[in-house]
Amino acid sequence: MSGESQKDVLLTHAAGLHARPAVTFTKVAKSFMADISFSADAGASWIDAKSIVKVMGAKVPSGKTLMIKANGDDAERAVDALVSLVQADFEASSGELRRTD
Amino acid sequence: MTSRSFKGEAVSPGIAIGTLCWLAAARVGDQTSRTDVNQADQLRAAITAAIAQLRLLASSLSGDEAELIEFQIAMLADDALSEQAFLDISQGMAAVAAWQKAMDRQIEEYAASEDDYFKARAADLSDIHERVLVELIGGDQTGQSIPPGAVIAAHDLTPSRFLQTDWDSGGGVVLTEGSAMSHVAILARARGVPMVIGVADLDAADTGVEPSVRIAIDGGTGEVCLQPDDAVLQRFAKRSAEQQAHQHALGKYLEQDAATADGHQVDVCINVAHESDVDHVNVAHCNGIGLMRTEFLFGNGLPDEETQFRAYRHLLSWAAGKPVTIRTLDAGGDKPVANLTVDGERNPFLGQRGIRLCFQHPDVFMVQCRALCRAAAHGNLKVMFPMIATTQEYARAEQFVFDALDQLRREHIVCRRPVLGMMVEVPAAAICIDAFDKPAFFSIGSNDLLQYLSATSRDDPSLRDIAEDCQPAMLVLIEQMMRIADERNQEVSFCGDLASQPKALAPLLRTGLRTISVAPAKLAEVKAAIGKIDTVAAPGVRGAPSGV
Numbered sequence: 001m002s003g004e005s006q007k008d009v010l011l012t013h014a015a016g017l018h019a020r021p022a023v024t025f026t027k028v029a030k031s032f033m034a035d036i037s038f039s040a041d042a043g044a045s046w047i048d049a050k051s052i053v054k055v056m057g058a059k060v061p062s063g064k065t066l067m068i069k070a071n072g073d074d075a076e077r078a079v080d081a082l083v084s085l086v087q088a089d090f091e092a093s094s095g096e097l098r099r100t101d
Numbered sequence: 102m103t104s105r106s107f108k109g110e111a112v113s114p115g116i117a118i119g120t121l122c123w124l125a126a127a128r129v130g131d132q133t134s135r136t137d138v139n140q141a142d143q144l145r146a147a148i149t150a151a152i153a154q155l156r157l158l159a160s161s162l163s164g165d166e167a168e169l170i171e172f173q174i175a176m177l178a179d180d181a182l183s184e185q186a187f188l189d190i191s192q193g194m195a196a197v198a199a200w201q202k203a204m205d206r207q208i209e210e211y212a213a214s215e216d217d218y219f220k221a222r223a224a225d226l227s228d229i230h231e232r233v234l235v236e237l238i239g240g241d242q243t244g245q246s247i248p249p250g251a252v253i254a255a256h257d258l259t260p261s262r263f264l265q266t267d268w269d270s271g272g273g274v275v276l277t278e279g280s281a282m283s284h285v286a287i288l289a290r291a292r293g294v295p296m297v298i299g300v301a302d303l304d305a306a307d308t309g310v311e312p313s314v315r316i317a318i319d320g321g322t323g324e325v326c327l328q329p330d331d332a333v334l335q336r337f338a339k340r341s342a343e344q345q346a347h348q349h350a351l352g353k354y355l356e357q358d359a360a361t362a363d364g365h366q367v368d369v370c371i372n373v374a375h376e377s378d379v380d381h382v383n384v385a386h387c388n389g390i391g392l393m394r395t396e397f398l399f400g401n402g403l404p405d406e407e408t409q410f411r412a413y414r415h416l417l418s419w420a421a422g423k424p425v426t427i428r429t430l431d432a433g434g435d436k437p438v439a440n441l442t443v444d445g446e447r448n449p450f451l452g453q454r455g456i457r458l459c460f461q462h463p464d465v466f467m468v469q470c471r472a473l474c475r476a477a478a479h480g481n482l483k484v485m486f487p488m489i490a491t492t493q494e495y496a497r498a499e500q501f502v503f504d505a506l507d508q509l510r511r512e513h514i515v516c517r518r519p520v521l522g523m524m525v526e527v528p529a530a531a532i533c534i535d536a537f538d539k540p541a542f543f544s545i546g547s548n549d550l551l552q553y554l555s556a557t558s559r560d561d562p563s564l565r566d567i568a569e570d571c572q573p574a575m576l577v578l579i580e581q582m583m584r585i586a587d588e589r590n591q592e593v594s595f596c597g598d599l600a601s602q603p604k605a606l607a608p609l610l611r612t613g614l615r616t617i618s619v620a621p622a623k624l625a626e627v628k629a630a631i632g633k634i635d636t637v638a639a640p641g642v643r644g645a646p647s648g649v
Contacts, residue, residue, distance in 0.1 A: 019172045019222065019284075026175065052172075053181035057210070059219045077440075084438060088397075 005076040006069035009083045011040075011062055021090035022055045028085055034072025036082070040064045049082065104333060107300045107325040109275065112286045114321035115295035116341035117252050117273025118334070121316040121327070124247075124255035124262070140196040141187060147196075147236035152177050154232065158264065165291055169260055169284045173229055182207070182229075197237050204230040221280035228259035247272075252316045254303060260284045268294050273318050275325055277303055295320030303327075351625035355386040359628040361610060362635045369628055370426075370618040372596060376415045382621045389423035389481075390416060391618020392544065392596040395430050395469065399438045403465055409472035417480025424481045426544065426594075426618075428524065429469055429498075431487035433458045434549075441465065450552065455488025455524075456498055463501070470505035477519040484519040485544055490527040492536050498523075499539065522592075526550045531578045535585050543586060544618075547597025551575055572599075576608055583613040594618060603630035610636050 029036045029049040037046035040060045048054050049068070060066065066086060070078040152174055159170040176182055186203035190196060204226060211223040247253060249270035257278050263285045266272070274289060279298030289296040297318050303325065317329040317337045321344070326333050359367045370391030373379060375398075379390075398404050398412055416425050432438040433454025441462060446452040459466035473484050486498040499521055509516040522542035525531050526549040534543070548559065555571035557564035579593075586593045594616035599605040601623040609617070610631070619627050 019225075020168055023168070023172055023175050048181075051179050051181045052175040053179040053207075056176070056219075056222065057181075057207075059214060059216060061216060080440065088438075 003075055004069065004071050005079040006067065007079050007083050008065050008067050009086045011060060011064050011066050011086055012089065019056070022052055024090050025082065025085065026050055026052045026055055028081055029078070032070070032072075032074045032078035032081070034070040034075040034078045036068065036070040036078050038066050038068045038082075040066055042067075103328065104330045105327045106333075107303055107327075109297040109300035109303075109323045109325055110281060111319070111321055111323035112279070112281050112298050113274075113289035113294060113296035114344070115273070115293060116317070116319055116321075116337050116344065117271060117295040118315070118317040118329070118337060118341075119250045119252045119272060120248060121314040122247055122251040122253055124253055124258070140190045140194075140199070143237060144183065144186060144190065144196040144200055144233075147200075147233045148177055148183060150236045151229070151232045158261075162264070165287055166264065169225075169288065170264075172284075173225060173260070176225070177229055177233070197234070200233060200237065201230070204233075217280065218282045221282040221284070224257055224259060224280070224283050224285065227257075228261050231259065232261065252318055254316075257283075258285050260288060263288050263294075268292055273297075273320065275300055275303065275316070275318050277301055289320075297323050297325055300325055351629060354628040354632065355383075355625050357628075358388065359631040361631055362633055363637060365610075365615065365636055367610065367614075367631050368594075368616040369624060369631070370424075370594070370616065371621045371624065372618050373416065373621070376412050378621065379416060379419045382624075384419060384421055384423060386624055387423075387621075388616075389420055390425040390427075391594055391616070393425065393427040395428060396432050396438065399430060399432065399441070403438075403440065403468075406468050406472045406475075409469060410475050413472060413476035413482070414479050417476060417482060420480060422481055424483055426483040426485055426522075426542075427473060427519075428485050428487050429456070429473075430459055430466070431455045431524075450549075450558070456486045456494055457488065459501075460494075460497065466501055467505060467508075470501045471509060471516075473519055474502065474505045474509055474516040475514060477517040478515045482517075482519040483522060483542065485522045485524055485540075485542070487524045487546070488527060488549075489523040489525075490529050492539070495523055495537060495539060524596075525582065526553070528553050528578075531582065534578075534582050538589060540591060542592035542594065543582060545579060545582070545593065545595045545597065547575060547595065547599050550578075550597070551599075554578075572605070572608070576612055579609070579612045579614065587613075592616065601627060603627070603633075606630055607634045610634055 026049065036049040038049050039046050040058060041064075046069070047058050068079050068082050072078075155170055155174045155177070159167050159174065162170060183200070183203060185206070186199040189199040189202060194202075208223050208226045208230065211219055211226060214220045247266055249267065250272050252273045252275060253266070254275050255277070257276055258274060263274075273295035275296070276298040277300055280286065281298065286296065286298070295318055297320055315328055317326045317333060318324070319337060319340060329337065359369050361367060368388035370389045371382060371387050372392040372394070373390055374394040393416060395409075398409060413427060431454070433442045433452060434450045441458065443453045453461060473482065476482055484502065486495065489495050489498070502518070502521060506516055506518055520541045522540040522544065523537070524546045525534065525543045526546035528550070530537065531550065537543075551568050551571065552559050554574050555568045557568045559568075582593055593614060595609060595614050596618040599609065600617040601619045603626070606627070617627070
């Protein structure tokens with residue numbers, strides 16, 4: 001599945017894209033070969049999803065819609081994985097902000 | 102000097118009374134880098150050394166503490182952090198100056214953020230900045246030795262300094278600045294170190310001359326007192342004694358099995374989602390794992406059999422013979438999994454989720470069943486299926502486990518049949534529980550059951566009252582379940598959020614329930630609450646939902 005892929009996802013994590021989610025986000029991004037970037041505002045610049053410094057630097061608050069795009073062999077899987085991660089509240093690892101059910 | 106009181110922000114509860122010890126800045130060598138060695142190489146080496154130190158530190162930590170250090174490592178390992186510094190170096194700047202310039206700019210950006218959370222991250226960058234700087238030009242980041250039991254005072258405190266301090270003999274932290282959202286505040290709470298921040302008018306100049314100034318801090322109220330007099334000391338001592346008694350009482354509850362006021366033992370197990378959830382839990386404080394949610398293993402894609410097997414076995418080892426109940430993949434609804442869950446359902450809670458989704462992806466489900474049957478040979482494993490609506494579904498799910506066992510045995514792989522049961526969360530199953538004679542146990546999933554019974558969405562806070570008012574309907578079903586299960590020797594347990602709420606516990610226990618599962622952090626509180634409940638039913642405790 002080569003080529004380009006782009007999807008939108010709402011960031012609902014209580015504290016926005018902060019340290020723990022950002023580390024998880026970049027770890028997942030780095031597991032794919034495609035170039036992946038995201039943007040939190042239409043017209044704003046695209047941010048490298050594999051760079052923790054850039055992701056943190058974006059200081060994305062909760063409630064923003066992230067546009068995630070990727071370009072490369074596994075672009076579609078990469079975007080899907082990141083979208084799932086954001087939807088699952090970054091619960092790929094344990095932490096204080098856990099949803100219970 | 103006379104006693105002086107201050108008020109700050111309470112950030113980590115507890116009382117600390119001790120010698121005031123102002124923290125000196127990290128001793129850093131002279132401010133220039135060696136000119137005989139290539140500047141870029143020096144900086145690269147310093148960063149590499151800093152990462153190695155942090156990795157070593159991280160290896161001795163776990164849970165939140167390890168994650169904070171992981172965050173620092175991730176930042177340091179990112180080229181973007183030092184990009185500007187290397188650029189400046191290539192233009193002729195010395196390594197130290199370039200590093201300081203690059204870091205100062207980034208630290209300033211965070212410190213200037215309006216969002217308190219991001220503002221607090223400046224402290225993490227300062228920590229990284231200092232560590233690399235010390236590598237570049239020598240010095241000692243651990244700074245002066247701090248007498249045991251002393252209360253550290255500083256402008257701010259880096260996570261590294263906190264972690265390198267020995268807190269075993271007591272002590273506390275008081276900061277003139279600091280942030281409640283800082284990593285060091287999280288560390289202080291995790292370690293139980295009293296901490297007060299924002300005491301802006303506490304000045305080193307006032308206290309620097311005295312050889313040893315006493316200070317008392319209350320991390321629960323934010324009160325700080327220099328040279329406390331007897332009256333203040335008495336007050337603090339009383340609060341400290343009260344807190345310790347409370348902790349001790351909770352501790353006693355933890356160490357024993359829970360029992361109601363009228364003498365019925367209640368098994369209290371824990372809910373987990375990840376292997377590391379049990380890192381800080383003493384298995385002696387609970388009666389096992391009542392629910393392991395496996396969908397978080399699937400957060401990064403579909404884990405293979407080996408990965409799952411290792412995770413399940415880790416929990417079984419930790420449990421040392423106590424029962425571990427693992428719920429098979431319960432994706433869908435509000436838990437999406439890439440490549441598995443269906444996008445764009447109009448009613449995801451009523452859609453392809455739980456066991457239904459597993460039937461749609463038999464290959465994925467089989468991998469999980471195989472991993473579970475392999476793990477079953479290593480401990481006391483119970484497996485339950487989520488969202489079962491009919492006996493046909495239960496039989497079909499069970500068959501997967503039997504097929505997995507057949508496969509594994511043919512392949513001569515060690516395995517065992519786990520005890521099998523189901524979640525009771527679909528109303529149809531709860532009402533017709535009589536038909537379910539195969540499961541060895543039932544676990545009531547009240548979160549979803551109550552949603553379906555009250556026709557309210559958990560996500561909407563304005564509907565919570567309705568859901569709460571419908572609890573009697575759920576209690577009716579539970580009582581029915583208890584009667585039938587009792588006759589057939591099937592175990593019934595409860596793993597919804599309600600079990601963690603003391604107010605809701607009493608009616609639950611009065612139905613005859615004797616096994617519940619709660620979040621690990623709630624163990625002490627729940628066991629203590631059980632001790633106060635009398636299971637002889639109070640009059641009028643049951644009734645039809647209001648408005649019928």
